[in-house]
Amino acid sequence: MEPIKTIHSRTAVLPLANIDTDQIIPARFLRSTSREGFGKHLFSEWRYEATGAPRPDFVLNKPEAQGCAILVAGRNFGCGSSREHAPWALTDYGFRAVVSTEFADIFRNNSLKNGLVPVLVDEATSRWLLANPGAEVTIDLETTSLSLPTGQRVTFPMEPFARYCLMNGVDELGFLLSQDAQICAFERKQATV
Amino acid sequence: MFEKVWEQHLVAPQTADTPAVLFIDLHLTHEVTTPQAFTVLRERGLKIRRPDLTLATMDHSTPTRTEQVFGGAPITIDSAAKQIRQLERNCADFGVELLGLQNPLRGIVHVIGPELGVTQPGKTIVCGDSHTSTHGAFGALAFGIGSTEVSHVFATQCLLQSKPRTLAINAKGKLRPGVTAKDLILAIIGKLGVGGGTGYVIEYRGDAIRALDMDERMTVCNMSIEAGARAGMIAPDETTYAYLKNTPRAPKGEAWDRAVARWRQLPSDPGAKFDHEMQIDASALEPMITYGTNPGMVIPVTGSVPASGDAAFDKSLAYMGFEAGTAISGKPVNVVFVGSCTNARLSDLRDAAGVLRGRKIASGVQMLVVPGSQQVKKAAEAEGLDRVFIDAGAQWRESGCSMCLGMNGDLVGAGQYSVSTSNRNFEGRQGVGARTLLASPLTAAASAVRGRVTDPRELLAS
Numbered sequence: 256m257e258p259i260k261t262i263h264s265r266t267a268v269l270p271l272a273n274i275d276t277d278q279i280i281p282a283r284f285l286r287s288t289s290r291e292g293f294g295k296h297l298f299s300e301w302r303y304e305a306t307g308a309p310r311p312d313f314v315l316n317k318p319e320a321q322g323c324a325i326l327v328a329g330r331n332f333g334c335g336s337s338r339e340h341a342p343w344a345l346t347d348y349g350f351r352a353v354v355s356t357e358f359a360d361i362f363r364n365n366s367l368k369n370g371l372v373p374v375l376v377d378e379a380t381s382r383w384l385l386a387n388p389g390a391e392v393t394i395d396l397e398t399t400s401l402s403l404p405t406g407q408r409v410t411f412p413m414e415p416f417a418r419y420c421l422m423n424g425v426d427e428l429g430f431l432l433s434q435d436a437q438i439c440a441f442e443r444k445q446a447t448v
Numbered sequence: 449m450f451e452k453v454w455e456q457h458l459v460a461p462q463t464a465d466t467p468a469v470l471f472i473d474l475h476l477t478h479e480v481t482t483p484q485a486f487t488v489l490r491e492r493g494l495k496i497r498r499p500d501l502t503l504a505t506m507d508h509s510t511p512t513r514t515e516q517v518f519g520g521a522p523i524t525i526d527s528a529a530k531q532i533r534q535l536e537r538n539c540a541d542f543g544v545e546l547l548g549l550q551n552p553l554r555g556i557v558h559v560i561g562p563e564l565g566v567t568q569p570g571k572t573i574v575c576g577d578s579h580t581s582t583h584g585a586f587g588a589l590a591f592g593i594g595s596t597e598v599s600h601v602f603a604t605q606c607l608l609q610s611k612p613r614t615l616a617i618n619a620k621g622k623l624r625p626g627v628t629a630k631d632l633i634l635a636i637i638g639k640l641g642v643g644g645g646t647g648y649v650i651e652y653r654g655d656a657i658r659a660l661d662m663d664e665r666m667t668v669c670n671m672s673i674e675a676g677a678r679a680g681m682i683a684p685d686e687t688t689y690a691y692l693k694n695t696p697r698a699p700k701g702e703a704w705d706r707a708v709a710r711w712r713q714l715p716s717d718p719g720a721k722f723d724h725e726m727q728i729d730a731s732a733l734e735p736m737i738t739y740g741t742n743p744g745m746v747i748p749v750t751g752s753v754p755a756s757g758d759a760a761f762d763k764s765l766a767y768m769g770f771e772a773g774t775a776i777s778g779k780p781v782n783v784v785f786v787g788s789c790t791n792a793r794l795s796d797l798r799d800a801a802g803v804l805r806g807r808k809i810a811s812g813v814q815m816l817v818v819p820g821s822q823q824v825k826k827a828a829e830a831e832g833l834d835r836v837f838i839d840a841g842a843q844w845r846e847s848g849c850s851m852c853l854g855m856n857g858d859l860v861g862a863g864q865y866s867v868s869t870s871n872r873n874f875e876g877r878q879g880v881g882a883r884t885l886l887a888s889p890l891t892a893a894a895s896a897v898r899g900r901v902t903d904p905r906e907l908l909a910s
Binding site: 287 | 607612
């Protein structure tokens with residue numbers, strides 16, 4: 256994973272609440288056995304006609320949304336299925352962060368493991384972002400803050416370990432493997448119960 | 449109860465810099481969310497730390513047509529066939545027990561864990577599947593994880609976790625005839641909202657919960673995730689022990705007695721504090737059905753589609769082809785699906801068969817009955833339930849996730865209305881353009897008979 260320090264980008268806006276992972280990546284694409292190539296199927300049902308042609312009215316098909324690395328969405332983003340294919344599809348497409356007032360737990364966990372930054376903001380900030388698609392914003396992991404073009408800056412919550420992993424481009428497995436002695440001790444204790 | 453199970457599984461506590469390291473007692477796996485995790489093991493030259501605590505099955509991409517499962521007919525979706533073969537190879541390479549396509553113990557992962565008795569009170573159980581919450585019905589702490597976390601459990605039998613908050617849902621009173629555990633959990637989700645449980649582990653309590661059998665408790669815990677809660681738990685009691693005692697992999701003899709003594713310590717202490725509490729009167733409930741595109745958009749089957757000015761809500765009604773203010777009862781139905789990890793256990797099939805016995809499904813309705821496991825299928829056939837379904841005009845299939853999410857090609861057509869006993873009515877969940885109404889097996893069967901959304905009590909009475 257690439258280390259992430261700051262993300263500076265225009266935003267693409269999907270102003271809907273409860274966007275579930277079935278919308279982010281429909282089940283029929285989960286028969287792939289690799290982690291790559293999901294970006295072309297991102298939001299497939301909303302993005303393409305039945306013929307496969309792009310729907311011109313869908314936000315990601317508009318010229319101004321091209322190259323946006325930050326997605327702004329309504330509350331409870333990523334609810335439903337635990338499929339990690341959802342953050343894989345978002346990052347493969349080119350997103351580096353999602354901004355919402357609420358994230359589903361499993362989606363948030365999966366995102367943190369794939370270099371996709373879940374940025375939790377308050378209602379007022381969310382309203383401003385939803386009303387101003389294409390705004391140039393900066394997400395800074397050093398200060399865990401989001402800066403709006405208005406000059407306003409809001410901080411967002413991020414566990415120290417997840418932040419460390421994102422900023423250094425490392426995953427959690429190394430840390431878990433380093434716990435071997437404690438795991439062995441736990442297993443010995445459990446065997447006696 | 450959650451606190452006890454959490455504390456008992458801490459390998460290392462949470463610190464200022466790192467989350468808690470939590471030991472996992474049972475890792476259930478299937479073909480869809482593991483391939484990338486096995487790749488991680490291969491890339492890093494790692495083994496599975498505890499194959500003895502790992503169990504694999506195949507359910508999502510598997511065919512349900514008997515000729516494809518047992519008759520040698522080809523699986524027509526190449527990617528599905530490949531995923532199945534890959535799981536077989538991965539399990540062989542890494543020494544994981546696999547209940548493969550023709551194994552008589554195979555089934556939906558959340559049906560077979562309890563059925564085998566590997567799901568037990570007080571265990572930590574994970575699976576790369578959000579409906580892992582099902583196993584909480586036994587007083588286990590069970591939750592869904594992503595594929596990267598699957599690789600973590602493979603390699604270390606542990607997960608890094610932040611401690612969730614606790615939510616007690618107290619359900620009091622007695623469910624009325626024709627009202628089931630499915631209606632109870634749909635009503636709870638309607639009240640809580642699809643994000644209301646986010647960050648929480650739910651404990652379902654109260655006399656309405658105590659009165660449920662294990663199949664029903666699993667239906668309740670299964671849909672915890674539809675309110676955003678990763679896990680839902682029910683304290684174990686005599687009902688739990690009676691269910692587990694006869695399962696093949698539960699402890700036997702003295703080990704059983706010791707296990708039960710341990711499990712009796714699990715229920716929350718009197719006066720236990722929860723971060724949040726919610727009350728629901730089960731005795732006031734009616735059969736419930738969804739009208740929109742998330743499980744929180746739910747009303748009594750006697751009710752009407754509500755109105756709202758919210759953009760997502762209006763988009764949802766447009767997708768469903770429903771107008772606010774119209775009665776849900778009487779809406780046309782094209783497909784009925786009885787199946788999924790929510791409602792495909794033996795008692796669910798009995799419920800559906802009870803409505804269908806001596807009746808035919810309406811002409812033009814396609815009805816699929818997909819047992820939750822091969823063991824459920826065998827038990828249902830021993831009771832003659834298969835004949836009831838076939839005589840009524842339904843299709844009787846081999847077990848699997850099937851039309852809940854259509855990965856295996858069991859799909860609802862674009863624009864068609866499906867009354868489904870599954871757990872998600874998201875846009876396109878059962879097929880591109882498919883319109884799903886979630887309900888109980890009773891409501892699904894009654895709707896199949898009439899070809900319209902039907903209150904099952906109208907047929908149960910006659």
